[in-house]
Amino acid sequence: MARKRRPNLVGPERFDEPSAKERTEPSRPHGRRAYLPYTVAPSFALEPYILSGYRPTYGRASRAAWSVIEMHNETLSIWSHALAAFAFSVWAATDATISSPLRACVSVHAAVYWTSTVAHTFGAVSERINHVLFAIDKSMISVMFLASGLCAASIEFRHRRALLALVAMVECACCAGVIRAIHAPRSGKVLNAAALGAQMFLTAAPVAHLALSGADPQLAARMCAAARRAIAPALIGGVAYALRFPERLAPGRFDFLLHSHQIMHVGTSIGSYFTYVGLAQWESLAV
Numbered sequence: 001m002a003r004k005r006r007p008n009l010v011g012p013e014r015f016d017e018p019s020a021k022e023r024t025e026p027s028r029p030h031g032r033r034a035y036l037p038y039t040v041a042p043s044f045a046l047e048p049y050i051l052s053g054y055r056p057t058y059g060r061a062s063r064a065a066w067s068v069i070e071m072h073n074e075t076l077s078i079w080s081h082a083l084a085a086f087a088f089s090v091w092a093a094t095d096a097t098i099s100s101p102l103r104a105c106v107s108v109h110a111a112v113y114w115t116s117t118v119a120h121t122f123g124a125v126s127e128r129i130n131h132v133l134f135a136i137d138k139s140m141i142s143v144m145f146l147a148s149g150l151c152a153a154s155i156e157f158r159h160r161r162a163l164l165a166l167v168a169m170v171e172c173a174c175c176a177g178v179i180r181a182i183h184a185p186r187s188g189k190v191l192n193a194a195a196l197g198a199q200m201f202l203t204a205a206p207v208a209h210l211a212l213s214g215a216d217p218q219l220a221a222r223m224c225a226a227a228r229r230a231i232a233p234a235l236i237g238g239v240a241y242a243l244r245f246p247e248r249l250a251p252g253r254f255d256f257l258l259h260s261h262q263i264m265h266v267g268t269s270i271g272s273y274f275t276y277v278g279l280a281q282w283e284s285l286a287v
């Protein structure tokens with residue numbers, strides 16, 4: 001049977017699709033488990049400009065679970081979101097000063113980071129499991145916007161039930177649009193960008209309303225600063241990931257440490273932290 005061509009990640013050289021044996025049995029030089037170079041790594045795991053450190057397809061969840069304590073190109077992606085998930089779970093469970101909507105919001109952020117941790121850990125079990133877990137992982141980003149937007153709206157619009165209901169309805173519709181786009185690859189990209197863009201706009205709408213209403217300029221200035229603190233790190237991480245920076249500049253040099261997926265993970269976690277701090281502050285200051 002003819003072998004499939006592999007995507008060309010870094011240069012003019014092209015490689016044939018590896019055999020199942022090559023994909024599942026890495027060599028072990030120096031007595032240590034060696035992870036796979038991109039020439040024989042499973043195609044579903046490939047990331048542009050990352051040339052080594054790929055896990056093979058394990059076929060077993062228990063083996064994938066062990067890989068969290070080994071050094072491969074997803075180790076720090078797993079641990080960065082595991083730490084964020086743990087921190088948000090602790091805050092949701094122990095912060096007695098926050099309201100129920102904010103506790104629900106923090107719990108959703110924790111669930112998002114647990115989902116990512118699970119996807120990055122068990123995505124190496126098989127191609128099918130990888131696709132299912134990462135589809136859920138991508139959908140959860142929209143659920144995180146939904147939770148943050150609804151929590152902000154519940155603070156700003158608590159005396160304006162009609163506005164709160166409208167924001168909630170449109171947010172839910174956008175969230176459904178994003179999730180549908182992820183599962184419909186043909187029309188996916190445009191629908192995803194439109195729905196996610198609308199949702200991000202709506203998530204910022206309560207802060208914009210506070211600033212434009214002029215009701216409390218001091219509070220509005222503080223909340224605008226808090227929103228910038230939450231958006232900036234997530235945006236930096238997102239742009240780094242979209243541009244595949246810095247690994248694009250030196251393919252192979254950032255395979256294990258500091259590649260754009262890790263930067264994006266750290267950026268989103270810091271953004272979530274400042275979202276939580278900002279909403280808690282808003283809740284305590286709003287009258």
Ligand SMILES: [Zn+2]
Nearest residue numbers: 077116261265
């Ligand atoms: Zn990730």
